[in-house]
Amino acid sequence: MPTLVVKEVDRSSEIVHFADEHQIIRSGSRTLTWERGQERWELPFPSAIAQRLLGRSRMARRALRWDKCNVVPAQDGNRLIVVLGGSVYEVDADAGTWRPTLALRQCRNVLHQSIARRGSTLVFGEYGANPERESVPVHCSRDDGRTWQPVFEFEPGSARHVHGVFWDPHTSTWWVSTGDFNGECHLQRLSETFEPLQRIGDGSQLYRTCFLWFTPTHVYWTMDSQLETTFAVRLDRSTGVVERLQAMPGPVWYAKALTDGVFLAATACESGPSVRGPFAHLYASGDAQTWHEVARFPHDGLPRRWFKAGVLGFADGEQSSTDFWMFGEALRGIEGQAWRCTLAQAPSPAHDPGLSASSRGLGLAQSAIVEASWPGSIADLEGQKPSFRRATIPGLVALTTSSDAVRRPWARALMRFIAVRKDQIRPRFMTRWPSQADREAAALVISVVLLQTSIRERDPRYLNAVYSLDAAKVLPRVRWSDRLGPALSLAPATRLAGHVRAVIASLEAETSEGTWR
Amino acid sequence: MEMNEPVVAVFSPSVKSLYSTAVLEMLHRRGVRVGLVVIRRMFTPSRVRQELRRDGFRLVRKAYKKLILRERTSAASGPSIRNAVSEQALGEGDLRRTCRRLDVPFMVVSDLNSDPVVDALRQLEVRCVVSTGGGLLREPLLEATGLGVLNCHMGILPQYRGMDVVEWAALYDDWGGIGLTTHLMDRGVDTGPILQIHPVPIAGTSTFTALRQRLHAEMPDQIVSAACGLLDGTIIPAPQKKSDGRQFFIIEPALHELAEAKLRAAAKSRA
Structure with a gap:
């Protein structure tokens, strides 16, 4: 079962809209960045003066929803289709022009990954507050975003808005999911030419979803309800029977099917009776039926109404579990950032809810290691008998992202060394790494390796070794003076020290609440 | 078991060891012939160095608890080896005196692994050694007896080897x-063949000090009964696999x- 490993932290991107092996489209500070092969475009949003001034602040962007937009790459030319501020634009990246192609009736933008594509046909439905419950349109472009036509309309009062449009390759039909309140949640099937075929569901929260997965025999989704307990759900295509599979601790806004058969779903931390705790949870599944918690992120505590619910999102495009992008809003650790991640196969702490907080902390620690830009090379350790004497900083850094099989013998050797040579830890570290910066880096990375092993193998002996490192005063403390650097940011090593200490603290808390067995 | 049957030796970590005294007395009472008691000197530079390396600052605390606070722990209510020794009149608290009273030869050494000890064990054709502490034993010594060296480990093997x-x-x-x-x-x-396992319920014991005292109080009886069983063949040692623990x-x-918070909670729920 998987655990989250962070490969890259992009602090300048608030959203990664699309990523595959050829290109990546991100946005941050009201600028779109499109990288495709060797080409790179920077496309500032069309903004009024107030937006340009206020939009420099992340807090203002959050409060005013000015960070939000949706981007789909066109299939031909250097063009992007962008939904922003109530309009759909065709953006010519070479010329840097934003040509409005459609004015939206009820919304400024739509949910991420909710725009369906089939060849050069793009389809999406409007996602607005719609207080009067007017009719909700579904728009279609058959020329890859150059022109748009309404192709379907939900009659007034039948839906608040559209959550997403999805192409079902098994039946060659479009599926449109709607919300939000009872009587408004349906799955509307449309033919290839947008003729209504079937409206599935009784309008209840069971049918409220933002993402669908299709198999030949079933349709899967995860509920998006802050009103009722959220479940992973399965519809049997032949019998029409809808089955609740597994409860989740909050509504799922965003989900993603990865190319290697792994499914991701993220619960949102909003307000409502179905939201169990102040966390957004990241779940992974191999079959869309059984879900395992991979990580959880606490809400950052700002008022949710003004500064958003805590949400994790995923980039559109073909990605695998070894390389995918996610981004976060209003969540501690990932707020306003995008992470490139991999899911490492490892014994999962998912069955012990407590340990997941430590896993999350480890994700942050790994991101700090990436950010510190310490060199990493597993070649340093290969062919070596694991021992403290042979450990190098590049080797240790590489261990933090290596497989369990590679990491385990080194972690065991380090743990034994620390336990047996307790009174010699500091002198040995001083001899091995005379520079204080190197010594601190080595101690921190060793701590991450030990904590990873402790969590994955459910073995507190490794945590004990981290305490021993701390007692030997080789593990750096978080100094307040480090917070006074440029822009009040912490130095990478200090940030890592903070994350390591946070993992230790959460493991302490989890040890009191749960069991290591 | 009759006198003059197989010879047993007892290893002791110090002349003040109540555990060693109790074991010697109990072996004697059960008719086991103790041919030699080997006592490790309390303070030698190598011992201090070795234990300091192992325990670090904890050694100071340990020494303080053992040597300075001895009276206080002995006064504690509940089962403890001190109470067991005094209740059953098991020795005088000085191993040398007990040896003299029971007419058991003893030798005081700096290192239990030293050649004179190995030679003495061989000379006496000792069948087994009952170790009540004194540190790690090396191969020549482990091989100098017929059946081996017995140890009572304060934990359940093979799952829990080592310290604490x-x-x-x-x-x-x-x-x-x-x-x-x-x-x-x-x-x-703690990887050698197992003779007997004795789980001890925590009952209402809510501190590790008290729990360890309870366990300690039961150790002499356990090791002596295992030694007797080994000598008379009623206990067959069961080898451990390294991967078992x-x-x-x-x-x-x-x-x-x-851990102590967990113990307190568990004791409360069992009380």
């Missing part, structure tokens, strides 16, 4: 993992505290 295993078992919420195991020593740490090390104060 009572605390580690509590940290795992493994309340069945607390107890005593008598085993033959080999080169590894894990070695634990000295627990750090933070985890000790968490």
Whole structure:
């Protein structure tokens, strides 16, 4: 079962809209960045003066929803289709022009990954507050975003808005999911030419979803309800029977099917009776039926109404579990950032809810290691008998992202060394790494390796070794003076020290609440 | 068992060891012929160095508790080896005096692994050694007896090898993992063949000090009965596989505290 490993932290991107092996489209500070092969475009949003001034602040962007937009790459030319501020634009990246192609009736933008594509046909439905419950349109472009036509309309009062449009390759039909309140949640099937075929569901929260997965025999989704307990759900295509599979601790806004058969779903931390705790949870599944918690992120505590619910999102495009992008809003650790991640196969702490907080902390620690830009090379350790004497900083850094099989013998050797040579830890570290910066880096990375092993193998002996490192005063403390650097940011090593200490603290808390067995 | 049957030796970590005294007295009462008692000198530079390396600052605390606070622990109510020794009149608290009274030869050495000890064991054709402490034993000594060296480990083997295993078992919420195991020593740490396992329920014991005292109080009886069983063939040593268990090390104060909190909670629920 998987655990989250962070490969890259992009602090300048608030959203990664699309990523595959050829290109990546991100946005941050009201600028779109499109990288495709060797080409790179920077496309500032069309903004009024107030937006340009206020939009420099992340807090203002959050409060005013000015960070939000949706981007789909066109299939031909250097063009992007962008939904922003109530309009759909065709953006010519070479010329840097934003040509409005459609004015939206009820919304400024739509949910991420909710725009369906089939060849050069793009389809999406409007996602607005719609207080009067007017009719909700579904728009279609058959020329890859150059022109748009309404192709379907939900009659007034039948839906608040559209959550997403999805192409079902098994039946060659479009599926449109709607919300939000009872009587408004349906799955509307449309033919290839947008003729209504079937409206599935009784309008209840069971049918409220933002993402669908299709198999030949079933349709899967995860509920998006802050009103009722959220479940992973399965519809049997032949019998029409809808089955609740597994409860989740909050509504799922965003989900993603990865190319290697792994499914991701993220619960949102909003307000409502179905939201169990102040966390957004990241779940992974191999079959869309059984879900395992991979990580959880606490809400950052700002008022949710003004500064958003805590949400994790995923980039559109073909990605695998070894390389995918996610981004976060209003969540501690990932707020306003995008992470490139991999899911490492490892014994999962998912069955012990407590340990997941430590896993999350480890994700942050790994991101700090990436950010510190310490060199990493597993070649340093290969062919070596694991021992403290042979450990190098590049080797240790590489261990933090290596497989369990590679990491385990080194972690065991380090743990034994620390336990047996307790009174010699500091002198040995001083001899091995005379520079204080190197010594601190080595101690921190060793701590991450030990904590990873402790969590994955459910073995507190490794945590004990981290305490021993701390007692030997080789593990750096978080100094307040480090917070006074440029822009009040912490130095990478200090940030890592903070994350390591946070993992230790959460493991302490989890040890009191749960069991290591 | 009659006198003049197989010779047994007792290893002791110090002349003041109540555990050693109790074991010697109990072996004698059960008719086991103790041919030699080997006592390790309390203070030698190498011993201090070795224990300091192993225990660090904890050694100072340990010494303070053992040597300075001895009266206080002995006064504690509940089962303890001191209470057991005084209740059953097991020796005088000085091993040399007990040896003289029971007419058992003894030698005081700096290192239990030294050549004179090995030679003495060979000369006396000692069948087995009952070790009541004194550090790791090396191969020549382990091979100098017919059946081997017995040790009573304060934990359940093979799962909990090494140090502080009572605390580690509590940290795992493994309340069945607390107890005593008598085993033959080999080169590894608590990896030798097992003679008998004696789980000890925590009952209402809410501190590790009290729990360890309870366990300690039961150790002489356990090791003596295992020695007798080994000598008369009623107990067959069961070998351990290395992979059957894990070695634990000295627990750090933070985890000790968490383990004790778990013990308190478990004791409360059992009380």
